[in-house]
Amino acid sequence: MKQFIAFVRKEFYHIFRDRRTMLILLGMPVIQIILFGFAITTEVKNVRLAVLDPSNDVMTRKIIDKLDASEYFTVTRRFHSPQEMDLAFRKNVVDMALVFGEHFTDGLYSGDARVQLVVDATDPNMSTTQMNYAAGIIAAAGQEMLPPNISMGRLTPDIKLLYNPQMKSAYNFVPGVMGLILMLICAMMTSISIVREKETGTMEILLVSPVKPLFVILAKAVPYFVLSFVNLITILLLSVFVLDVPVVGSLFWLVIVSLLFIFVSLSLGLLISSVTRTQVAAMLASGLILMMPTMVLSGMIFPVESMPLVLQIISDLIPAHWYIQAVRKLMIEGVPIMLVYKEIGILLLMAVVLITVSFKKFKYRLE
Incomplete structure (x- = not known):
């Protein structure tokens, strides 16, 4: 029995010393109850x-x-x-x-x-x-x-x-799904792919190659940029010809704004890869920072106006929130591009900040 208690005590020590495990065990329930308790609401407010x-x-x-x-x-x-x-x-x-x-x-x-x-x-x-x-x-x-x-x-x-006299639900979830898919593919997969190179030791070989480290990082991001563009075209084709959701506004500007959002997501993925060392940590960061806030706080499913002020402020920091607003304006409402300048300006600012911080945080010499 003493040996069993000793093993139990050892496992407690391991858990308490691992900050990531403690974050999952104690931090995740707190975040979930706050988000699901205050953000997920069908009440009409404000x-x-x-x-x-x-x-x-x-x-x-x-x-x-x-x-x-x-x-x-x-x-x-x-x-x-x-x-x-x-x-x-x-x-x-x-x-x-x-x-x-x-x-x-x-x-x-x-x-x-x-x-x-x-x-x-x-x-x-x-x-x-x-x-x-x-x-x-x-x-x-x-x-x-x-x-x-x-x-x-x-x-x-x-x-x-x-804008939606038939009250079709597809008019609401198509812009949200576009933001969620592009965010997950660009940010999550980019961060995991770069961290995988670090974890397996191949990133060090790439960094000492004749190619400059900057181009090594960009080369890792380009395939996901191309794949995200293909996904964008696929989503638009399915939306128009299968779900009967027309592109009322400018298709050109819709694609341009989507490419800008893809670049923002790639920059966010690069930032996650810069501050994490393992794939598990990258997945945890992606789940906490990207997936749950994007689904709950971006306005994809639940209206931001009905949330408490603190969650509305957090929502303004989520890139998908502004992208979904821009897509709804261009695709569903058909407004001219000058009425989307606010969303475009915020996404441009996020892109500059994220890419700057990412390259400053990225370690060109691995420990």
Whole structure:
């Protein structure tokens, strides 16, 4: 029995001395419960609501105040024309618009009141939830505003779905799958392939060859760049001809933005390979830094706006978050390239920072 206890004590010592094992055993559950507890949610929160109210009377203002006072919607803009509303949707600065008909109060008493909800339907599940919440608040507000002796039917808003009127789920997951696949192939596989050379001892032979170390590293990344480009073309062909998701915007700029994202992912993979020594460590880093945050926090499945502020900040640091936004704008919404400058600029900045840090951290002389 003493020998058994001694072996058990020895195993505890081995676990406590291995930081990576401790990270898996104690750190992974904490990260998972935080992500799954706060990020994975189907609740509607922080919906950016805009208003087009030509009548601007007491009744419409009460409905607007009801929506703004709820925990689900925040009135961020007021439009003066349909053209202004259309531009705001194309810039992705609003999620939903509330449009009142003229002389709304008179129509409310006569039963001819007209109110419309214009919704960005690129995410069908979330847009359906948003519509149901808003319609319920509007109907309740309509009943409260009328005197008790006046009876009328339920005030039901008309619905207009932008970009995805058929409410196809493929419109939502295709951009996310593109970001996830390109990120995993470029970053994870690149980091593992370079670390494998270190672990087997062949990297040292490559570094002492006549070829400069910089070109050795780039040569390791080029095949994954080419394969990722082939995957990109395959995904686009399947999306258009199998899933019936059209490329509404510029195909040229969609490919250019995708190539930029591939370069960012390759730089991230190179950074992981620079700070890890074994394939196990590279896989662990890829799983913690890439796969789970990309799936949960990038906006691929769950809306970032409904997450706590801390997770929203972390989401802004994930390259796939900005790439998925750019793909949705170019592929689904069909906006011009000048409305994607923000996403492109952030991806360019990430590429410069990651490639600079990667080459500074890379050890040209192995220990």
